[in-house]
Amino acid sequence: MTQRTGKRVFIKGNEAVGYGALAAGCRCYFGYPITPQNEIPEMLSSALVEAGGEFVQAESELAAANMLLGAVSTGVRAMTSSSSPGISLMQEAISYMAGSELPGVIVNMNRGGPGLGDIGPAQGDYYQSTRGGGHGDYRTMVIAPSTCQEAYDMMIEAFDLAYKYRNPVLVLGDGIIGGMKEPVTLWQPEKTDDKVEGWQLDGAKGREKRLICSLFLAEGALAQQNRHLLAKYTLMQKEARAECFMTDDAELVVVAFGSMGRIAKSGVRKLREAGHKIGLVRPITLYPFPTDVLADLAARGCRFLTIEHNTGQMVDDVRLAVRKHADSDFFGIMPGDMPGAEDLMAPMIDALGRK
Amino acid sequence: MAPDIDSIAPTEAVADSIDLTPMPGETLVFDKPESLRSTLTHYCPGCHHGTAHRLVAELLDEMQLREKAIVIGSIGCSVFIYNYLDIDAVEAPHGRGPAAATGVKRARPDKFVFTYQGDGDLASIGMAEIMHAANRGERLSVVFVNNTVYGMTGGQMAPTTLIGQKTTTCPGGRCLEREGAPIRMAEIIASLGGVAYSARVSLDSVKNIRAAKKALRRAFEVQTEGVGFGFVELLSGCPTNWRMTPVQANNRIRTEMIPYFPLGVFKDVATLNTEGE
Ligand SMILES: Cc1ncc(C[n+]2csc(CCOP(=O)(O)OP(=O)(O)O)c2C)c(N)n1
Ligand code: SF4
Ligand SMILES: [Mg+2]
Numbered sequence: 001m002t003q004r005t006g007k008r009v010f011i012k013g014n015e016a017v018g019y020g021a022l023a024a025g026c027r028c029y030f031g032y033p034i035t036p037q038n039e040i041p042e043m044l045s046s047a048l049v050e051a052g053g054e055f056v057q058a059e060s061e062l063a064a065a066n067m068l069l070g071a072v073s074t075g076v077r078a079m080t081s082s083s084s085p086g087i088s089l090m091q092e093a094i095s096y097m098a099g100s101e102l103p104g105v106i107v108n109m110n111r112g113g114p115g116l117g118d119i120g121p122a123q124g125d126y127y128q129s130t131r132g133g134g135h136g137d138y139r140t141m142v143i144a145p146s147t148c149q150e151a152y153d154m155m156i157e158a159f160d161l162a163y164k165y166r167n168p169v170l171v172l173g174d175g176i177i178g179g180m181k182e183p184v185t186l187w188q189p190e191k192t193d194d195k196v197e198g199w200q201l202d203g204a205k206g207r208e209k210r211l212i213c214s215l216f217l218a219e220g221a222l223a224q225q226n227r228h229l230l231a232k233y234t235l236m237q238k239e240a241r242a243e244c245f246m247t248d249d250a251e252l253v254v255v256a257f258g259s260m261g262r263i264a265k266s267g268v269r270k271l272r273e274a275g276h277k278i279g280l281v282r283p284i285t286l287y288p289f290p291t292d293v294l295a296d297l298a299a300r301g302c303r304f305l306t307i308e309h310n311t312g313q314m315v316d317d318v319r320l321a322v323r324k325h326a327d328s329d330f331f332g333i334m335p336g337d338m339p340g341a342e343d344l345m346a347p348m349i350d351a352l353g354r355k
Numbered sequence: 356m357a358p359d360i361d362s363i364a365p366t367e368a369v370a371d372s373i374d375l376t377p378m379p380g381e382t383l384v385f386d387k388p389e390s391l392r393s394t395l396t397h398y399c400p401g402c403h404h405g406t407a408h409r410l411v412a413e414l415l416d417e418m419q420l421r422e423k424a425i426v427i428g429s430i431g432c433s434v435f436i437y438n439y440l441d442i443d444a445v446e447a448p449h450g451r452g453p454a455a456a457t458g459v460k461r462a463r464p465d466k467f468v469f470t471y472q473g474d475g476d477l478a479s480i481g482m483a484e485i486m487h488a489a490n491r492g493e494r495l496s497v498v499f500v501n502n503t504v505y506g507m508t509g510g511q512m513a514p515t516t517l518i519g520q521k522t523t524t525c526p527g528g529r530c531l532e533r534e535g536a537p538i539r540m541a542e543i544i545a546s547l548g549g550v551a552y553s554a555r556v557s558l559d560s561v562k563n564i565r566a567a568k569k570a571l572r573r574a575f576e577v578q579t580e581g582v583g584f585g586f587v588e589l590l591s592g593c594p595t596n597w598r599m600t601p602v603q604a605n606n607r608i609r610t611e612m613i614p615y616f617p618l619g620v621f622k623d624v625a626t627l628n629t630e631g632e
Binding site: 209 | 421422423424425427428434437440441442443444445446447448451454455456457458459460461462463466467483484486487491
């Protein structure tokens with residue numbers, strides 16, 4: 001099916017994003033410089049052009065996201081990337097894209113906020129990513145890598161999902177994933193059929209003209225469109241995924257995503273070695289949220305501790321998932337602080353002691 | 356009153372609503388271009404958006420561009436251009452047309468891509484996008500309708516509103532000290548490196564409409580010939596928000612607008628090249 005026997009390289013997560021986009025057949029990139037994701041446009045400015053694609057350094061993230069909107073309306077694979085302040089500026093176009101059912105991949109290497117914040121890692125954009133982010137009632141799909149290999153793999157997945165559902169897909173990393181260097185196996189997926197023939201704009205030759213828009217003024221038309229979008233989001237739920245680590249007999253389940261999920265995992269492993277019945281659920285898709293995995297564990301009597309690099313956002317989704325049987329404790333690392341494995345172990349030990 | 360977006364009759368996916376076939380005994384003396392659909396428009400009487408649409412449609416026919424054209428509509432009274440032109444269309448957010456068009460053209464360099472924008476859309480909220488698309492020399496054509504007001508939202512002050520002109524948000528008349536001077540886009544665009552053609556024309560009279568078509572043709576040609584960015588500013592009437600009859604509105608273009616917004620070609624690479632020889 002896929003060819004996983006590629007070259008092994010030692011690269012940053014940001015570069016893995018770029019290579020993943022190339023492997024996925026991305027044809028156009030639009031972006032504006034911002035730390036900590038600059039290696040993405042920097043590597044694509046040559047690699048994408050060498051591969052016959054188009055690279056544009058836009059005048060702003062507003063423009064970059066609208067260039068993406070234009071490019072994907074013609075059915076080609078295209079992307080943009082940025083970090084938190086820039087992603088805020090992209091919300092206008094993302095809302096229009098969701099409303100007019102356009103695909104497209106947006107990478108956010110989350111940095112500390114609010115405002116200009118800092119350039120260190122953080123997970124403060126969880127709400128913005130999973131609740132639509134811009135105006136109106138819509139959702140983007142959100143996937144969160146925790147390693148450089150996943151950053152590569154998930155770019156390939158993100159393009160497939162975006163075109164499968166004709167919906168924007170967000171890849172939510174952070175400064176840790178973007179700046180960290182790891183060995184990555186580059187593999188080439190088989191070409192997917194994006195099924196764009198029925199809607200792409202390529203000139204009304206031998207067919208009726210086509211229109212891509214998000215304006216619905218006829219009586220009942222917007223309500224119908226919102227019903228249609230809702231049905232699509234319901235359909236997306238089957239894409240929900242999580243990594244479950246030592247959850248089979250766990251009494252305490254830690255829930256953490258992205259780089260926090262990875263750091264929490266080493267804490268969980270150490271506590272297991274010390275004989276504690278602790279496990280980890282790492283949501284891989286943040287929207288759709290892996291509700292069933294958590295609900296099943298709650299039904300089995302597990303307790304929950306959500307750990308995030310923010311002041312408490314994903315914990316809402318965890319609580320909603322487990323609400324029939326349990327609640328979730330929360331531990332937050334402040335955006336601006338950089339946690340180590342011990343920092344995340346302390347609240348776990350605390351929670352184990354509470355019973 | 357101006358047609359508020361809420362009160363405009365729903366027009367998406369409208370079928371051709373007018374039958375133009377001559378009745379028995381009638382001879383067809385004036386036909387519509389193939390690229391223009393046979394449907395009623397929502398424009399006010401005397402509005403020049405319809406005139407501009409027709410010129411664009413005639414050129415799409417004459418230059419055989421209809422089957423490879425993609426229009427990026429703007430947010431303003433012309434938002435429904437996609438119902439009136441028989442070509443592929445994508446809607447961009449307010450002011451972002453040139454960015455969206457850049458994406459379309461970069462993805463599909465073989466297509467004919469143009470934006471159609473109002474003065475609020477292009478010269479206010481979308482100033483950064485138009486300047487940079489022009490400066491990059493994107494192979495795009497821009498049809499810019501300057502009617503000195505925000506038509507769709509009820510006639511508020513635009514960046515092009517003339518000094519002393521009364522609007523709903525400058526009821527005492529635009530004041531130079533407070534609101535600055537009206538922006539002359541065609542001249543500004545002409546000053547940018549990537550621009551192959553920039554001109555200002557007017558839709559107030561038959562003679563000027565003929566000249567407008569010539570300018571639009573050049574703005575389209577510089578794209579099809581791959582030379583650079585093509586821009587045409589069309590001085591247009593908005594009788595509704597100017598509180599005028601269509602005839603008064605045409606007169607206002609001549610007596611008030613043209614003296615401030617001079618007509619002419621501000622850049623044409625063709626003539627630049629010959630001058631250089
Ligand atoms: C982000 C955003 N801000 C404001 C509006 C409201 N709005 C709709 S049309 C318009 C002005 C249009 O004026 P212009 O571009 O001059 O076009 P005209 O109607 O005069 O042809 C405004 C402000 C909007 N749709 N989106
Ligand atoms: S006359 Fe003015 S308000 Fe009426 S459609 Fe034209 S631009 Fe809009
Ligand atoms: Mg206007």
